[in-house]
Amino acid sequence: MAEIIGVIERLWRYPVKSTGGERLDSVGVERRGLAGDRLYAVRDAAGRFGSGKNTRRFRRMDGLLRLSARLGHRLDGPELFDPLGRPVADPTAFLRAYLQREDVELAREDGVSHFDQLPVSVVTTATLDWAREAAPLTVVDERRFRPNVVLRTPPGTPPFVEDTWFGREGRTEAPDGARLAFVRSSERCAMTSAAQPGLPHAPELLKAVVAAHDGRLDALAEVAAPGRLRVGDRLTLA
Template identity: 45%
Template sequence: MSANGTVDSVKIVEVRRFPVKSMRGEVVPSAEIGARGLAGDRWWAVRDPDGKLGSGKSTRRFRRMPGLFGFRAYAADPAPIVELPDGRRFAADDPAGHRAVGEVLGRTVTLAPETAVSHYDEGPVSLLTTASVRALEALTGGDVEPLRFRANLLIDVPGDGFPEDDWPGRRLRVGAEAVLRIVRPLTRCVMIDMAQGPARERNDLLRTLARHHDLTLGVFATVERPGRVAVDDTCAWEVGRDGR
């Protein structure tokens, strides 16, 4: 991706959203992006009785709940559909589904939409390049599935290295309308080594990023102008108020 414009091959190759935080999500051909991010992304979450949100890690807002990657969530109106590991499906607002999820997790939980406490770890839209994935593969000596990093937008960038390192502060136009302001690199946690769907459990990815790339991979962005984004949309840098 050039400093001043576009390269024909720099396109969105995957759009992914996660209707319930920390569950497996869905790949979609396109999605609306608004101020909060992709429509429906991480809008619901699993909650403990004390209000903490189910996650792969424990923080002030989140509580680690092993087993969440065994569930998959699909966007639906008025509430996402949650698929249990045994294939049963419930609407996220169905109390019977809450009980079923809790039985699998071995704890009492509910599912609820976002209120005053944000469900995002760092920011509304996460981006990752294929170049960075290849750089991590070179460091680990094997294949790395991009889905491990739960990026909303996977961007096909030629070469390797970590091109996103130079993106913070810049404005990226995606497709015809949406403009994203890149904020900073995304700090990674143990979730990237956990098994999720076809990606098996491993124990080297976080360690490798800690050793070689300050525990970061990909970036997150805020939304300066909403719009629809889709697979095969071209990305271009905008010359903005910061003169870049």
Template identity: 45%
Template sequence: MQSRDPIDIAQIWRYPVKSLCGELLDAAAVDARGLRGDRLWAVRDAVDGKLGSGKNSRRFRRFPGLNLLSLSSRYRVEPAAEPDGVEPPVVLDGDGREYPVRGGAAEQFFRQRTGIPTLSVARESDVEHFDEGPVSLIGTATLRWVEEQSPDVASDARRFRPNLVVSTTRPFAEEEWVGRAVRIGSGDDAVELAFTHVLERCVMTAMEQADLPPAPGMLHMLARREDRPMRLAVLGAATRTGVVRVGDPVRVC
């Protein structure tokens, strides 16, 4: 069964350092782990092993004096094949100053900002940095629905930290793809994804980030959704690796 919506890739996002703002791409390689280099690094406290985030949980915690979403990260060199082909990223502050992970400048930046001497920017090891899974996707019609529900909140894909934004005509069309095969692209390097569930959203959707103001009513609005309260966007993984590009056609089977 094919989707009745004409769909293509509108945006591609990658987040080199977990919980920081990401980089907008024209294309990205997709491997078994997800978008190559995505969330491969994280701010980590050596004392408890927890990773920096906008929320507190068993695995994550907020570090004092630090809104990670006021920062961003990017790769200067496009990541090559895993595991040894990824040059560490750089962290950028709100003024655009760069702090490379290689050499320790980013580590020192985080230690000075928080007063925590045990922080580092650590590469993923045995435990994945992903909260639930590697590839998230949201539709443009769903983003328009968010804005209609909360006119005082600028609807921006960055609030939901997706990897892929696809052009859709119906809100929540992407939720119908759970359990179905999704093919992106048409050439030999086309990617196939399998989506498993609709994501439960957390406080990070409402937080201030970069040039986006805080959205205190966001979680309340999502909680009012009758069929899937607090859920938006879908999560899955690659069943066929390749390359995704802005403008690629999306076929739902």
């Protein structure tokens, strides 16, 4: 018999990598991930994508988290918003002035993945509640962890219960529900502590996650079968 692990409480999509996202009531899930998630990124002349860190694929660009993006039903690209929540008429021109970099542009994914790790991130309310207790002087909000799915778990569920899902498949009971194959957890970086609208800089939060759980938090999944996810859907493990 399938094990019910929780109810989808919130869904998040981040149309532009490393900027704030949009809450959804329902979303299609493709093999790539949630439809439109991280489909765009701020790309420099070397082909690296704006992020909170420097790697072979990513280039640190401070300030992106103060922006936000919305895709909605747009087919010609996302709508970008400045730190005050005002829509930007020309995203590339704005980004060049805002970041003080002439070599950046808003670019659609075209062969090199915009994802840091795996395409779908799920975090439970049990783990978020733990984070609030572990960092009581910090404003703890799910946006710090940038999940796609926030799952409401039953009372008494232990924190980091996500670890027990690895190697199993999550699915909803809807006939058209997506299926997620859970693989591992995210390795958290400085973006967890970075300031964003309504959330001040909070280095103590990342320190708490590192001390308690080796810097890992959430469940990352591949898409086992495309479909839909909806707020209010029950998620079961098979």
